[in-house]
Amino acid sequence: MKLSGWGRFPRVESRLVTARDQDDAVRAVAGGGPLIARGNGRAYGDAAIGPRTTLSLLGMDRMLGFDPDSGVLTCEAGVLLRDILGVFVPRGWFPPVTPGTKMVTVGGMIAADVHGKNHHAAGSFGDHVDSLDLLLADGRVVTCGPNRAPELFAATRGGMGLTGVILRASFRLIPVETGYIRQETLRADDLAGIMAMFEDSAGWTYSVAWIDCLAKGPRMGRSLLFRGEHARLDELPAAARARPLDVTLRRARTVPFDVPAIALNRLSVGAFNALYWRLGTPREELIDYDRFFYPLDSLLEWNRIYGRPGFTQYQCVLPLSTSADGLRALLSAIGAAGNASFLAVLKLFGRQDGLMSFPMEGYTLALDFPASTATLGLLLDLDAIVADHGGRLYLAKDARMGAALLRRGYPGLDGFQALRAAHGLAAVFRSVQSERLGL
């Protein structure tokens, strides 16, 4: 069947097999591949599409054990983050790191070593994994973690499934007193302003900015910064204090604008961005975690707003030392091309080690573009800027970069490839993305 990622581009023919238990996965791998494991299909591009076979882990979605003393949850790789939130927020626990959608699996979060709005404070998801069970090409299942087979573990977090099939994992949840976030909104007039704001916000657990990437001249880089903390019980209004972890009361939400109605052209997006920025008056408020972390999940299938051709997301990170110049160059290129990016998100990462993990200390910019020839041309220009500034692209979102950019941006690549070769993984675990990138 034709498979695609969340961006609906590209679509590739692949045989989809579902693993309901370890035996299924072993059988699929024994077929010799090439195959790649797939979670809930939220990688934007071709990372979770097998060149011949794609092994869905959605059938392995059992929670196996939880230790309330340590907060360690053990579950199968196909468990959705949504389900973890649904079960554990009411009990006072929260994922240590969460991406901007809860429709992802645990295995996918490890394979992409996802980051959240707290990267500067908490690192990426892999930093909170105690151990995982990995199915190798020869059918062996190896338990690895920071203290056990650490090389295999280091390559597996962020390894995009190319080191084997993640079957199970144990990771630490964090305790929370409420299901609410105390959010502050700040407005920055330009790029220097938002960068200063991020640095001032280092003491906040969560921070992220929405950036108007069509604003030019002195307004270039104007942004809204959102920063947040898990609200303490005593910070809730009296009415909510009786059931501080129950946020289901606020299920019904509307989006502040009708996304499908907005034609995605420079004028409409430019007008929207200007309005959004203007409405972002500095304020402080309490919002439930769902609205803070997953605003887009309430728009089911929002990827359809880009229509049949699909879209691509471009997320890069630049080292701290080159971020100011690099961001200016990126925003200039985007503004000049006039290629409307609907969603542009800016975030300051903290330090990060890891063979293939995406984050590094510096700024990351994420942009959505409709998949079109004009976009692809612009993205090549952005690639050059990213490469010149020592940055790299996020593999979970990539659908089109070239091998050269990957090589320049990921210094751990040789070690990663050597490990794949040493364990006989390279021939069996392959994705359409890994073949495109010569991995």
Added chain:
Amino acid sequence: MTAVSTGSVLILGAASDMGRAIARRYAEAGRALILAARTPERLETDAADLRLRFKADVRTAAFDALDTAGHAAFLDGLGALPDTVVCVVGLLGDQGKSQRDAAVARRVIDTNLTGPASILGEAANRMEARGSGTIIGVSSVAGERGRASNYVYGAAKAGLTAFLSGLRNRLSRAGVQVITVKPGFVRTRMTEGMALPGALTAEPDEVARAVLAAQATGRDVIYVRPVWRLIMLVIRSLPEAVFKRTKL
């Protein structure tokens, strides 16, 4: 009108995709569960999941639908008779192999009809004596008309549908509810690799929700996706002279 049940639920064929989905929904509804399958060890991860997610009271049991001689003892061995028994046991089989090998055909018939009829019959007798309970049998739209491509499976399901219908007729005055579920296409291990029409294909969780809703509202026969009622009406209505030339 049937009161909403609160007692324990026995799920026969609990390792299947539909069985797992049904177990989750009942656990979510706060019901105690007995998960039964041939190899109960394989149910342990599901049991752990239900305990963790829903704080459910779950145990597992070994059950072989083909071992009809052991069915009475199986039920008696559970201790208290469950409030609700759901039978999801089934085997699609391979029509070609069934045509060539009578033993294969027999296995399809036994798994879909003989075994379920045996265990549900035993449960029915006990529920009748108690004067309460619900029996839910998962049959199939394939039982409504024999088709060249799967008539051995279809014949067995036709038998099960008739069995459940008779059971309902017999027990309606005894306070025992009998529900026949006809899921249509469902995305499960049984249908993996088949090209299924999206609009007609249900997820296992849809079946589960339909089962719980049917029990709560006292329905007798349910199609999981309503469109199937219409489709099967048309298929049943075709004159045999026409039907025999079709490739359905």
